[in-house]
Amino acid sequence: MTAPARAHGSQELIRAEEPVLAHNYHPLPVVVARAEGAWVEDVEGRRYLDMLAGYSALNFGHRHPALVDAAHRQLDRLTLTSRAFHHDRLAGFAERLAALTGTDMVLPMNTGAEAVESGIKVARKWAYDVKGVPADRATIVVAADNFHGRTTTIVGFSTDETARAGFGPFTPGFRVVPYNDLAALEEAVDETTAAVLIEPIQGEAGVLIPDDGYLAGVRELTRRAGCLFVADEIQSGLGRTGHTLAVEHESVVPDVVLLGKALGGGIVPVSAVVGSREVLGVLRPGEHGSTFGGNPLAAAVGTEVVELLETGEFQRRAAELGTVLREGLAALVGRGVVGFRARGLWAGVDVDPALGSGRGISERLMREGVLVKDTHGSTIRLAPPLTVTGEELRGALGTLEKVLTS
Structure with a gap:
């Protein structure tokens, strides 16, 4: 240089x-x-x-030259339409990302915190529409020492006082259990539980890696309890740990995966909620959105990111x-x-x-x-x-x- x-x-x-x-x-x-x-x-x-x-x-x-080139090409064509209209890059991006992650549907957003907030909304909507949890009673179980972002809802279930102090009152509906403790998790799950939301590896906490079998245990526990397993792969996903997703180390398939950070290639903020059609299909027009989510520039860069990961290199x-x-x-x-x-x-x-x-x-x-x-x-x-x-x-x-x- x-x-x-x-x-x-x-x-x-x-x-x-x-x-x-x-x-x-x-x-x-x-x-x-x-x-x-x-x-x-x-x-x-x-x-x-x-x-x-x-x-x-x-x-x-x-x-990265391929990502920069994709951004330059798209800048000469179209950068934003809002989701009020279709554009020619979004469907291809969603299809490629769904195939890469082995999922059915994609909800494109911008930042990691937006992906987490979207995942929370989707899990609650699923709990009411599909599981039959009474209105406004849904709970989500999370792990101590988590880091999922910095919105008021998210810091409300953080155990980091630096992140929490001075920002209340907080959104109810979350139960915090120790990370890497299946017994505590099982005790916290009940008929109101919409989802268990965890990081496969806790990055901000110091790259804490759970015991072998923990993620598989979470998957089995949530399946038995009839609630969702939502994996926050915003830091751990997209190649970082040696697999496309960190949950692949235990051959686990969550119901919902949250992606961000590397999905934008270091060029634009791109995030996504990916998951099964049964879960993401609960959203209807007007219930959730984002002016910039899935914009043409983001979709062009995100598609190139997916293409890089498709090689396995x-x-x-x-x-x-x-x-x-x-x-x-x-x-x-x-x-x-x-x-x-x-x-x-x-x-x-x-x-x-x-x-x-x-x-x-x-x-x-x-x-x-x-x-x-x-x-x-x-x-x-x-x-x-x-x-x-x-x-x-x-x-x-x-x-x-x-x-x-x-």
Whole structure:
């Protein structure tokens, strides 16, 4: 990449942001100006290996040529109609996405939080229309330490006080149980339960991977109880863990899957609720919608994302390079790393608190040219683009070793 003009340095631009931007984020002190593949470049021309990939929104790397080309072609034709009219890109996108995920129907939305909110509405509507739950009595069971987004409904069933405090009153109808605890889940499910909503892997909580058999147990329990299994694959899906969907590690087929982040290829926000016709078919005109959901530009980029995943290349890369990631992290246990959890190209790494907080470790890695982000306490997460090379991945692990042992 060519170095950008250096009229303003990172610190000057950061200081310029502070008076005008709401302080709802605490970003690392780097100002990115350009990016390509697994690399970003700041305003001063310094390059960094991106080991976060936009929380999995950049599974295919920055500015993947096929995705950029699809966006350019569509920009020259049509960008928005609203759903008041048909457009020529939506049906093809929906058909391809349904085939990729093995589902019947697609509800296109924009952001991950919108997909979750839509999934909640669909589950409740199904409970009333199909299951026969009395009006306004439907409940949804969720897991502690979840992260499904930041709308008021969603933070209402979060157990993270930073996300919750000061935003009530909250929407009723949710029951929270410990993650990875089938007995607690079974106790919480009753005749009013519309759905069990969980992340197959809890990303924000530190890439928490449930025990083998948990997801299959959730599927069996929901089937017996006559309620829906809704899997939030917004971070874990679309190749990140070595399969198209993380639930495939246990050969599980949920009733509803929530998708987002990587579905927009790092170019536009695209999300979707996909599932069986019996469930998504409960929606009727006027009951739910989105001006931008399924817009032509989003459908064009989303179709190209699906085409990339149809080859299986990115799922294979995540699985193969996931071995490199796990082996590299295992070698650091006892040398600054006290534990880790990894699946595919996704890991939560617990650093010895004596060496610093997750934020502090992230800042030290940034100064060495590697970008990661902390979750809680002394845990950092690693989620490089699926386009990262083995050499780049080993280099990042080497930099982590340097930071932890220096």
